[in-house]
Amino acid sequence: xxxxxxxxxxxxxxxxxxxxxxxxxxxxxxxxxxxxxxxxxxxxxxxxxxxxxxxxxxxxxxxxxxxxxxxxxxxxxxxxxxxxxxxxxxxxxxxxxxxxxxxxxxxxxxxxxxxxxxxxxxxxxxxxxxxxxxxxxxxxxxxxxxxxxxxxxxxxxxxxxxxxxxxxxxxxxxxxxxxxxxxxxxxxxxxxxxxxxxxxxxxxxxxxxxxxxxxxxxxxxxxxxxxxxxxxxxxxxxxxxxxxxxxxxxxxxxxxxxxxxxxxxxxxxxxxxxxxxxxx
Numbered sequence: 001x002x003x004x005x006x007x008x009x010x011x012x013x014x015x016x017x018x019x020x021x022x023x024x025x026x027x028x029x030x031x032x033x034x035x036x037x038x039x040x041x042x043x044x045x046x047x048x049x050x051x052x053x054x055x056x057x058x059x060x061x062x063x064x065x066x067x068x069x070x071x072x073x074x075x076x077x078x079x080x081x082x083x084x085x086x087x088x089x090x091x092x093x094x095x096x097x098x099x100x101x102x103x104x105x106x107x108x109x110x111x112x113x114x115x116x117x118x119x120x121x122x123x124x125x126x127x128x129x130x131x132x133x134x135x136x137x138x139x140x141x142x143x144x145x146x147x148x149x150x151x152x153x154x155x156x157x158x159x160x161x162x163x164x165x166x167x168x169x170x171x172x173x174x175x176x177x178x179x180x181x182x183x184x185x186x187x188x189x190x191x192x193x194x195x196x197x198x199x200x201x202x203x204x205x206x207x208x209x210x211x212x213x214x215x216x217x218x219x220x221x222x223x224x225x226x227x228x229x230x231x232x233x234x235x236x237x238x239x240x241x242x243x244x245x246x247x248x249x250x251x252x253x254x255x256x257x258x259x260x261x262x263x264x265x266x267x268x269x270x271x272x273x274x275x276x277x278x279x280x
Contacts, residue, residue: 048246050089064177065215114213121154154212155202164223192249199245
């Protein structure tokens with residue numbers, strides 16, 4: 001005689017399966033995040049090595065933003081990001097050749113190049129995001145192209161420095177990636193291994209000017225803001241407990257949210273003094 005499952009046996013089996021899934025899910029999610037964090041670290045390592053290669057070739061790190069300063073009289077300003085200079089060093093020579101740096105980053109001549117989605121500039125952990133896609137798309141939904149449409153994003157921004165005690169950043173609190181000026185190794189008096197050049201500020205959209213070709217993807221850290229406290233213009237990631245940054249000597253580190261604030265700020269300036277001497 002064939003014996004079938006009773007309703008009670010079926011319900012018990014479903015309950016057991018549900019419990020097993022509930023027990024396994026945290027482990028699966030943890031493994032996924034570990035893989036994402038490793039990939040993010042690899043992305044920043046490529047960027048850090050590219051910065052070193054650029055500095056060796058040009059005698060300085062790339063300008064954070066070319067023609068961003070209000071004192072630049074040219075109209076329209078080009079507003080070209082540090083990322084553009086790194087393209088040949090992250091195996092994106094074709095994109096670099098197609099990008100016309102005599103034109104603004106958002107000019108029609110640069111749509112094709114600046115619209116290329118580059119995984120090296122994107123953190124795979126990013127999910128709490130306002131972005132609706134990998135590019136800006138049709139920003140005002142008018143059905144036609146306008147300057148700034150169809151540009152690809154970055155989750156890694158150049159570190160402009162520390163705003164203290166007012167939003168105006170003092171000269172001694174500047175970082176490596178600033179307007180109109182290329183930082184040389186000699187300018188980084190805090191030491192290359194103690195000074196971060198690029199960090200995560202993930203999930204920002206075009207309202208925060210986070211396109212990789214847009215020099216305004218630079219950001220500073222407010223002196224009283226810690227890590228992962230503000231997504232708009234601070235060190236921010238979707239990695240639990242901290243954020244990844246690339247240093248001027250080519251190494252990459254995960255900075256904990258629990259890092260002392262003075263030590264954090266010292267890592268973000270090129271000549272602001274080392275308050276935390278232990279290298280992350």
